[in-house]
Amino acid sequence: MKIINVTLTLFPWKGLEEAEDAAYKKELTGSISLGLLRIYTDEGIEGHAFLGSSVYSAEQDGASLIASLKPVLMGKDPLMRESLYKELISWQRLRNTTFRAVGAVDIALWDIAGKAAGMPIYRLIGGSREQIAAYASSQVLPDIETYVDEVKRYQDMNWKAYKIHPPVRDYREDIRICEAVREAAGDGYALMLDSMWAYSYPQAVTVGRELERLSYEWFEDPLPEHDLYNYSKLCEQLDIPVMATEYPGGDLKSYTPWLMAKATDKLRGDVAVKGGITALIKAAALAEAFGMEYEIHHGANSLNNVANLHVALAVGNCSYFEVMLPDINQKYGMTEEIVVDEMGMVNAPEGSGLGMAIDMERILHDKTAVLE
DSSP: OOEEEEEEEEEEEEEEEEEEOTTTOOEEEEEEEEEEEEEEETTSOEEEEEEOOSSSOTHHHHHHIIIIIHHHHTTSOTTOHHHHHHHHTSHHHHTSSOHHHHHHHHHHHHHHHHHHHTSBHHHHHTOSOSEEEEEEEOOOOSSHHHHHHHHHHHHHTTOSEEEEOOOOSOHHHHHHHHHHHHHHHOTTSEEEEEOTTOOOHHHHHHHHHHHHHTTOSEEEOOSOTTOHHHHHHHHHHOSSOEEOOSOSOOSGGGGHHHHHTTOOSBEEEOHHHHTSHHHHHHHHHHHHHTTOOEEEOOOSSHHHHHHHHHHHHHOSSOOEEEEESSGGGGOOSBSSOOOBOTTSEEEOOOSSBTOSOBOHHHHHHHOOEEEO
């Protein structure tokens, strides 16, 4: 099998629900450009992936994907994913493109492999289970009462956990939110806090000790993303697991300094930030070698989340599937989407490859450009 063409079809993601994105501090309104990556082979099998998110236009990475990564692929065997991945993440390529673009290409290559094998990607990787528990991941909400109402709503729907993204205007206010959510959810319900790199070291110690008292499951990104020195001290000070490494972006080597410094208790990543399915499989195995969990971050578009789901089902050391709220802002361009069932679980896709149908009719009707 040989790759004969690579294209990126740009189309508008319409109808985004208004919300303040937790990480980007950006109001989501109207529409933004998504890209459908198509890798064509001489055997008629196509690999697909989406590029872009509700806050990050595909136009920002699309041109570099075609200019820098397409030449790597042309004429190559798409099943030689490891060889292709090594070339895609070479410094010569990454000087001119991004891990988001590499991630899209890698996902599309895995889609081809699954289709060629006639099985879903998670089974092709190896398969650890066929369902995983979902957790609701809040946006920044206006007040304590709104967080309380939200956790009750998802708890009533049998979702297995709830994660707070607080306003981080004042760490003491964040503690009050965590207290109110614990009181509302009751003992035993899994809760997490993602403070989005907002605290000083003394503030993080104070918040972490309160989270321990409240029996929270993990404390995510409390300090600036490059502050390994203070992350190391924080991990020593606290009993609650501290989780970092979602950012900075990068491949497997980006985790090395964190492990050497004992600066995180769990590893973190997703197919966009870390560069695809191949990157996540490697990182999950690295975490397993250190007796650590690898918690997968949301993927920010429909097909990224499907790719994340395949990895979460294939590896044994990921506890949850993250659903960023409002989940409508993570879904577009598909005729079928990931659904959390009545027991709060996300079930494995059944089709081959990525295994969920893209809305080709809508995308081709609405397309604004095709890069090739």
